[in-house]
Structure formats: C-alpha cells, structure tokens
Amino acid sequence: MDLNTKFTPKSWPDHPETATMEAKNKFVGFWLFLGGETILFATLFATYLALRNSVPSGNDFSTQTLFELPLVFVMTMLLLTSSLTSVYAMYHMKNYNFKAMQVWLAITGFLGLGFLGFEVYEFHHYISLGFTYGNSAFSSAFYTLVGTHGLHVAIGLVWLSLLILRNARRGLNLYNATKYYTFSLYWHFIDVVWVFIFTVVYLMGVVG
Amino acid sequence: MTTAANTVAQKKGFGATLWDWLTTVDHKKIGILYLIGGGFFFVLGGIEALMIRLQLLVPNNDFVSAGFFNELITMHGTTMIFLAAMPLLFGFMNAIVPLQIGARDVAFPFINSLGFWMFFFGGLFLNLSWFIDAAPDAGWTSYASLSLASTGHGIDFYAIGLQIAGGGTLMAGINFLVTIINMRAPGMTYMRMPLFTWTTFVASALILFAFPPLTVGLFFLTFDRMFGGNFFDVDYGGNTIIWEHIFWIFGHPEVYILVLPSFGIFSEIFTIFSRKRLFGYSAMVFATVLIGFLGFMVWAHHMFTVGLGPTANAIFAVATMAIAVPTGVKIFNWLLTMWGGSIRVTTPMLYALGFIPSFVMGGVTGVQQGAAPLDYQLHDSYFIVAHFHYVIVGGVVLAILAATHLYWPKMFGTMLSEKLGKVTFWFFFIGFHMTFFLQHFLGLMGMPRRVWTYNADQGWDLFNMISSAGALLMAIGVIVMVINIIMTTAKNERVGNDPWEDGRTLEWAIPSPPPFYNFAQTPLVRGLDTYWIEKQDGNKKGYIPAEPLSDIHMPHGSFIPFVMSLGLFIAGFGAMFRVEHSWGLPVLIAGLVLTFLSMSLRSVKDDLGFYVTKEEILRTERGSK
Amino acid sequence: MAHDIEIIEKTPAEYNYKKRNADRAMRGQLMMFALMIFMTLISFTAVQAGFSPLFVIPVILLLAAVQVGLQLYYFMHMKEEGHGLPAMFMYTGVLIAFLTVLTFVTIVWW
Amino acid sequence: MMKGLKKWRFPAMLAALALVLSGCGENYLSTLRPAGEVGREQFNLLILTSLIMLLVILVVVVIYVAALVKFRRSRLGEDHMPQDVEGSHKLEFIWTAIPIVLLLIIAIPTVYYTYKLGDVSAMEKADEEGNPEHLVVDVTAKLYWWEFEYPEYGIVTAQELVVPTDEKVYFNLKAADVKHSFWIPAIGGKMDTNVDNLNKFYLVFDEESKDLKDGVFYGKCAELCGPSHALMDFKVKTMNRDDFDGWVAAMKDTENQVADKDSSDAGEAAFAQSCIGCHATSAVGSTGAAGPNMATFGDRNRVAGYLDHNKENIVNWVQDPQKYKPGNLMPAFDSLSDEDLDAIADYLLGLKVEE
C-alpha cells in the first residue's frame, strides 16, 4: 500500500479501519487488549471493594466523609461528552472529512484535559486533608484504582496529541485511519471504566 | 536497515549477524531466540533443582544455608515456570503455528520481538538478584505477609522482573491470538486448524485474561514494598488474602497455559506417528476450550486451608474435579488415535508414550487434592510437590523435549540423533519417576514442602535419598541431549521438507528450514491435515497455491523492541534503589523516558515494510530444491 | 496483503446511500448519548435524594451496566457486523471480571 | 474390567489398600496412621479416591499397552496404511459419562466432609453456668514458635500442646507476624494461621500419646514463613480427661511462680536478670509474650521445638540461637558466663508441672 494514495469521499471505503490486513490485525488486537484491560480494572475494582473504608483504628477517613458529588458530576459530564465528540470525529473520519475529524478530536482532547485537571485538583485536595497514598489500605486502593484510570486518560491524551500533530499535514489514509479508530475505541473504554468508577467508588461511597 | 534479511546469514560478519538477531522480527528467528533464552533458564532452574535435591539428600544436611535454600526454591519455581517452560513453548509456538496456518508471519512482528526482549530482560533482571543484594525468598507464590517481611531487595527483584517479563508474555499472547484469528490461509477454517494451533489459541486467550491480574498483584506488591502502599499491610487495614486470590486467579490458569500447548504438541505427535488422523478432533477442540474456560473457575483450590469457609471450599472442590472430564476426553482420544494406527516409536513418539501414564498419574492426584477435606492433609506437603512435577515434568517438560526432537529438523534443517534422543528419554523418564513418585508418600508421611532440612528418623530419610538420586539421572538425560544438539549441529546433515515422512500439517509441506517468507504462495486449505490430503492426492508441491506468485510484503527488522525493553530494565533498577540511593529516581525516569521515546519513535516513523520480488522468490525456491 | 487494496469509486447513488446511513447512525448515537446523560442524572439524583441504600445501590449498578452496554454497542460499534470475536472476548472478560469482584466481596474477610 | 469387580470386592480392596498404606511412616507423624476422627475421615477419603484413581490409571494403561502391542508399525509393516476414523460418539459418550460418575462418587463425601469439618458452631456453646461445653485452645503462631492459650482456664503454654483425648477440641488460629499453618499430620488436616483473621476448626485426639516413641505427636508448620520454617515444629501431648484436668490444675498452681532476681538459685536469679522480659515462668496468663512460656519447660521433649532436650543444647541455644534457628527473634547471650548458663539450664529443666 502506498501511503500517498489519495482518496476522495467517494472512493474512501466504508470501513477504512479494517480495510487492510494490518488494519484488521490492529483492530482485532486492540479489542483483545481491551478484553485484558477489563480484567485489569476488575482486579482493581475488586481490591477497592475489599479494602474500601478499611483504615487503621484512629483514622477516620471514609468514603462518606471524603467524597463530594458535584465535582464528580462535572468530571462525569466532561468525560461523557468527550465520548460523544470522539464519536463525531469517527463520523467524519468515515466521511473522509479530515479537517472536521481533527477538530472534533481536538475538542475531545480538551474535554479530557479538563477531566484530568479536575482529577488532579481532587487528589491534591484529599492529600492536603492528610488522605495520602500511604494513609491506609483504603487510600492505597482508592488512588490506585482512580489513578490508574487517570493514567489511562493521560496516556490517551498523549496518544491523541501525537496522532493529531503527526498527521496534521498528511491527511487521512488507510494507514492512519485504524490508528484514529483504535484511539476512539480506547477513549470509549476509558469512559466505560469511568462509568463504573463514578458508580462504584463515588455514588456507592456516598450512599455508604 | 535490514532489507537484506534475506541474504543468507553465512555471508555476514559477526557484527552483522548479531545485529540481525537483535533486530529480527521474523517469527522463526524469534522462535529460536525463545528456545535459546528458555533453554538457558531451564538449565539454570535445573541446576537450582539439583542443589535443592542435594541439600535434601540426607537429614540435617548443611550443604546450603536456610536462607539460601529459600532463595533456591523460589528462584527454581519462578525460573522454571516463567522463564523456562513458557518461553520454550513460545519458541515452538512462534516457529510452528504461523506455518501450520499457512501464514507468512505473525500478525504483529514488531510486538512479537518486543515480547521476546521483555521476557529476556525481565528474566535477566530477576536473576541479577543472585549477584546484587539477595534473591527473592518467599516462594514462587510470594505470599504477602512473608514477602512484605522479607528484608533486602529479593522480593523487589521478583516483583519488577516478573512485571517486565509478564508484560512480554501478554504481548506474545495477543500476538498469537490475532495471528490465528486473522492470518489463516484461505480454507483454513477454525475446525481445520491443527491441534497445536488450537491449543496455542486457547492458551493465548488464557494469557490475555490471566496476566492482567498478575500485573495488578505485582503492582500492589511493588507499591507496598517500595512506594508506601498498604494493600497487604494489616496494620494499615490491608489484607493478605487479597494477594493470595490475585496470585491464584492468575496462577491456576497459568498451569493450563503451560499444559495446553503441550497437549497440542502431543496431539501432533500421536497423529504423525500413528499415521492416522486425530480421533475425535472436534471433541478434542471442545475439550481444549472447556479446560481453558474451567481453568478460571477453580483457583481457590490452592486456598482450601486458608479458611474461606465450607461453602466456598465445596464449590471450588467440585469445580476442580470437573476439569478431569475434558482432560480425560483428551487422554482417551489420544489412546484411540493410536488404536488402529500404525505406531512408529521414534524419539518424539517415545516421549508421547511416556507422557500418557505420567500425566494421568499427576492428573489424578490433582483430583485427589481437589477433594477439599483431603487437601487439608495434602496441602503444602510433598504430595503437592509430587503432583505438580508429575503434571509439569510429565506433561510440559516431556512435551518440550518431544517438540525439540520433532521440530528440530523443521527449525534447523537437520535431524537430532534418534539414538541419543532415546538415551536422553530413558535417563530422564526413569529419573523423573524416581525423583517424584516417592514424594507422594513423603507428603503423606508428614513431610511439609519448602523445608530446608529435616531431622533424621522421622521416616523420611530413604525416600529423600532416592528422590535426590533420580534428579541426577534427569540431569544426565539433559546433558546427553545437549551433546546430541552439539553433535548434530556439527555434522549438519540437511533434511528435506518432511523428514518424519508422515507429516500431516502445512509446516511439513515447505523446506526445512523454511525460507524467510515461509510460503512462496499462500496455500489453499482443503481440509484437516492439509499436507496429508495433498500427499494422498499425489500433489508433489505439497500444497495448492491460493494465489499467483507475486511480490511478497515483509516487515522491516527493528532495534526498537530491544531498546524499549532495555529502558524498562534500567527503570527497574531505579525504582528499586530509589529510596537508598540518590541516583535511583533519575535512573527510574531515564529508563522510562528511553522506553517511551523509542515507542513514540516507532509510532511516528512510519514503517511500511518492503517487498520481496517475484524473481527473488523464484531464485530462493529453486535453491532450496 | 496490503497491496491488494483496490480503490473502488462509489456511484453517486451508493455514495448518497452511505451518507444517509451514516447520518442516521449518527443521529442514533446522539440519542444514545442523551440516554446516557439521562441515566447519569438519575443515578446522581437517586443518591442525593437519600433513598435507602438497599434500593439505590442496585439501581445505580443497573444503570451503570446499561450505560456501559450502550457505550460498547453504539459508541464502540459492537452491534455492527464483524464484531463477533471482540464480543466473545469481551463477554469472557466480563464473566471473569464478575467472578473476581464477586470473590472479593464475599470471601475476603477480616 | 468392571464386570469382574463384584460388589463385595470393593470394601475388601479398600481394606487391603488401607492396610498396605498404614504400614507407611511413623505413627506419631504419618497421615497414613490417623489417630483421630478428623484424620481418619480424611484417610478414608484418601483410600476411596486412591482406589478410584488406581482404577482410572489401570483402564488407561490397559488400553495403552494393548494399542502399543497390537498396532506397532514393526508388526504391521512399513507400508500399512491405517484407516482414518473421525471419532465415535458412542465411545466419547462413554468416556465422558464414566468419569462423571466416578467424580460424583468422590464429590459427595467431599462436600459432606467439607461441611462437617468446617462446622464450628459448637465452639461458642456454653452450659447453664456459662462454662464452655468444649475445650477451646487459642493458637498463636510466631516466628518460629507456637503459643497455646486455654482461655477457659486462664493458662498458657508454648511449643507443646496438651489436650484431652476422645473429645472435640476446638482451635482459634492466628499468626502474630507472618502467615504460618498449623498441622498435626497424624491427627488431621491443617489450617492456616493468617495474620488477618481468626481461623477456627476442630480436631479429635483418640490415642494417648505416652506410648509413642517420644511420648508425643509431631506437629509442623506447613506454610513457608522464613528461613527456619523447616524447624518450626511443635509437639502434642494427649492424655485422658482426668490426667488433663490434673495438668490444668498443676498449671494453675504456677500462678505466682515468677523468677526472682534475689533467689538463692543462681539459675533463677540469672534468668530473672536477662530472660524474664521475654520468657514467663508462670503458666497463668495470656498470649502475646515475646518468647515461649517456660512454665512447662522441664516437661518438654525438645529445645526450641526440634533440638534434643538436654542441657548442652540449652546452653548452646542461649549462646547463639541464630545458629540453630536462623532468623528467629531471640538475641544471643554469649556474654553470660559458663556457670550462669549452666545454672540457667538447670533451672529451666527444673520447671515442671508434671511429675
């Protein structure tokens, strides 16, 4: 395949993300990777549930005293919206509308950045209260679960920036269409994990 | 860079050859690298085993100290499982599976190479613990209360080394999965895949689901020991049972990751040397999948004595026993494959024949352990040691040795000596039963495992001595095999496509060793045992091409996997010595930066591979005739 | 292999058909998004309203599961063709994930 | 094969196998010579499963040998082309069904005994006066020694567990530092002592131990717990209820037996000087001491759980405990004079509650 093969919206395949053998491999491989990630997060969730509110005596941090829902709600909205914007980006990718795709991706990135900013603020706030990583089993489990998710967001942002910058002048082709597509899968997956985090960690935490 | 991967290696200087191996992404070469790496660690683990047996030769022995003994067993178990058995199997999977499905390469050649180098550097990291500070000493299971209490950096080496090697394994697993899903030749439906391919597929799926928990567990351990985490520290609200669950959620599937490919290898051997198709092929496939699936439901049988309560114990006991059924289906199908066949007892077949009774013995003791109340007696006694060496050595190691003889001609183009092969077998086989059979009784007679020494006159002296003598016989067997390999390589008598004469699957249809692009034309598959069908139909070429001869697209070699793994290796040291040395943190960061920079380099620098021209293919094909 | 890619020019009719389909799909996605936001709102309100945990927890867990299903099936296109294998692996993953979580909330104790 | 196996033969085979196996190992240590109800139930399960397993192995080996004999290429000729068969549903059904049946035979007693052995509901039961109905022993496993507390009687001992015969004895198991596992092979299966929680189980002791070789059953630590895991042995003395009650009374009598610095006994004085901080000499108390309780030291069978019980070993031990149990938590007392050591050893050997 030649990278410089130029497509038009009319010659652009219906499924550019799986149009070549390499693309098919990447597509399947990435889905499998997400299958593995499911277990990774499940283990983290399981551990968190087992250690939730498990603190040494004399330490009175608990989900109920710690978590504040308004912040979490804003974060949730940011991330959910970014999921939608990345859907828009893929919509334009499939229509071979490179510019629009890049714009929607950039928006996705900014929403993600906003989310991450709030998360950093949240962690910073907890730490200033004395709820540090080493405070208790509860704190370790909390930071590791939520932090691993945050790390995924951060990695996603780096990935996205590289994609946007690297291809800015090249435009869409069958070589990078899969890369964009797998990125969007990844981004949705991060959202999936967050849905469970806000439910299991924050909402259930506040309920008690 | 290496457009010249096709120029024959002999013409190159040492530097170029080395560079070629460091950068190769060819699945056949990576297979060989895995064999070299795994073989090295197998000998290392074997030497550790010999030292264990030497220490236990007589009561109150002081050949090694108590602390050193614990390091020995830990490193023996860890090395054998993660750095010997699995990589050796990966070696054969890499070398053979793409050929069996008629592919030119694996789905992700780059990731394949990355997987190897991560395994290699992880193993190196782990074993450097012998020279730096201390080796891990909390058993290969590294139960949390002890592994947190262990002083020195031993456990840190374990956690970080396995993390790196485990990452490599996960990548290898995904790579095999996608290869088998996407790269099959036309006509190669799932139900026409050779059993070795099937078992590789299921084992890789197990890797995909079992290794993430290990990753998480090791992270917890790393954080608890090095970064102030409290997952397992009871004083801070932590819980050590979590580690046990996580470890065995990984650990039990792990043993099936080992044994399923071994089953696959034996399935190939039974069909080839019985000159008969596999009896009950679809049942075999189904059993493989079922074993893989059930493998995830039984982990707590390692924790019967932990105090999970009768309900949990009962559920896991019954689930455990269920695995005997699909495994039995396999055993009987193999027997019936032989039945009515024309059995030729070559060296590989000899191993397969040795495997059946040995593995059944190991399997049935497993079922006994699955009976929870009985396991209260057996757990952590030498009975367990006997059980798992019967299944691992009698199943996995025999399979590896068998595959070495079976696939050597395919991988290297020369036949290992049959005579020496049989000598190896008999020494190894007799030594194996001598070592481990009596250990069942040692366990029943009250001997706990992982004991550094024992007092005389508890009734264990004689059996231990016999057991130790057996280990020596195994060592002789392995040494004979090494001699065999050296002699064969020196003689270098070339063999043709199908040296065993009764080959059935696609890998036997092409030259030994295959050209770097494997199949000049992608084959068309018409049924199970493709090559056999074509042979029966008198097809001289060995397979029907599914495409006209045309240029072949191949990936470039790359040095990046090596550098990425090196970066992680360096970062590991930084993480470990972060607290006591000021250089720790910078080294940690530098290593990670190296890894991520080379990774981004890879994703930014497009690598579209190169084409092998038609003429070149024709030249090569003629040359190999 | 890669170099076999043929470039097929769509006829205007085909192109319009594709475009219409894509637009319809996109409207569907938007609907799903609205639904997700709605469910999120319900979850947060249910918790804020202070109903009994015995009621709230199952409800929010259910909503989370549904929402995740929507993400997977719509946003990640798992409902579309060619996703049988990814779906199979995801389901297996989810099953094992469920078992893991179940274990940790039942037989890890103090 | 199954045809020849008439109904009555099965129990007979069970008995035969049991007989053969019970020749194995020492009666104070072997799971094959059970001396208690729990161990016996487990042993029966062992015999039952072993027989079934032997049957499985036999079937496999018979088919295997027959195939090997009948279908060798050397017999059939080089050119023999076997007929390809795809499989056989009938056969496949058979070898799925029969193992399932065999497994059910194992599964039923397995589940039954899992619940039976896990039943500790009687532990908390008390009679009208509030006295517990059953003997409960709290076991604490520590880096390389065992502490046994009898909460009902307010006494504590170490290294040697003393229990009455012919009744259920319940155990609370806990580890103080890292995980260990409590195992008396001849009496019954083990249970882990976790650091996280209490584990509970029961054992029954049938046989009085005085007739055994050392007069005790052997107990082992079965979970890797550090360098001296191999040496973390303990001993079990079993006696009839009357003797046991006598022993308890004697233990209670040590209430005020505290080593005195000013004692005329040089050993006692030296002990009070250096050792009392970790080793109590009165059996009345509770768990939690840094070192083993010494109130019954003279009655014991071993020094530090595994060394022969003589003066020389005591002296050697005190001078350099690390040499004998690497990693244990007792500091070396190499500065004590030989006389002091000698006197301490004598003093310790004199600490007895049995005649």
Ligand code: HEA
């Ligand atoms: C290749 C590795 C491998 C394999 C294949 C197996 C296979 C099995 N294992 Fe094993 N096992 C280990 C490796 C393996 N194991 C290791 C390494 C450990 C110890 C880890 C540690 O603590 O360090 C261990 C420990 C272990 C335990 C924990 C013991 C303890 O610590 O207390 C248990 C308990 O149930 C168990 C059970 C089984 C069972 C039921 C099988 C079954 O899959 C076996 C099935 C096979 C057969 C049964 C034979 C063929 C069947 C027939 C011929 C049909 C008819 C049979 C019947 C009706 C019975 N194993």
Ligand code: HEA
């Ligand atoms: C793949 C897995 C695997 C394999 C192949 C083996 C192979 C062997 N094992 Fe291993 N073993 C384990 C996995 C394995 N083991 C595990 C997981 C444990 C538990 C660890 C723990 O408790 O944490 C264990 C524990 C274990 C113990 C119990 C330790 C204890 O509890 O105290 C013993 C004791 O006998 C033992 C012995 C042996 C022996 C004699 C071999 C033999 O089969 C080895 C044969 C190989 C050789 C003898 C090498 C020969 C080579 C040479 C001699 C060099 C030749 C020289 C040149 C080529 C230059 N092993």
Ligand code: CUA
């Ligand atoms: Cu305590 Cu082993």
Ligand SMILES: [Cu+2]
């Ligand atoms: Cu297991």
